[in-house]
Amino acid sequence: MSPINPMKLMQIKSAWEKFTNNHPKFPMFMRAVSSKEVVKPDSIIEINVTTPEGKTFSTNIKVKADDMELLDTFAGLS
Numbered sequence: 001m002s003p004i005n006p007m008k009l010m011q012i013k014s015a016w017e018k019f020t021n022n023h024p025k026f027p028m029f030m031r032a033v034s035s036k037e038v039v040k041p042d043s044i045i046e047i048n049v050t051t052p053e054g055k056t057f058s059t060n061i062k063v064k065a066d067d068m069e070l071l072d073t074f075a076g077l078s
Contacts, residue, residue, distance in 0.1 A: 034072070041065045 020027050033039055046060040063071070 039063060039071060041068065 039045070041063055043063045044060050045063060046058065049057045051057075061067075
């Protein structure tokens with residue numbers, strides 16, 4: 001595994017701050033679902049994207065026990 005680039009982390013931090021300023025409800029949603037009682041192994045996370053033209057793309061994952069560490073890390077970002 002290569003070392004983390006501090007400049008890239010600063011870019012991500014800046015982009016995250018801009019994103020959360022544009023979409024303040026998203027971090028609240030992430031905090032609400034990051035509880036271990038909500039997202040746990042066998043939970044299903046679904047993502048839908050609808051283009052301005054109305055085309056929809058959807059996917060989902062069934063959370064595995066191995067996924068929990070990464071999801072906890074993401075939850076700590078919000």
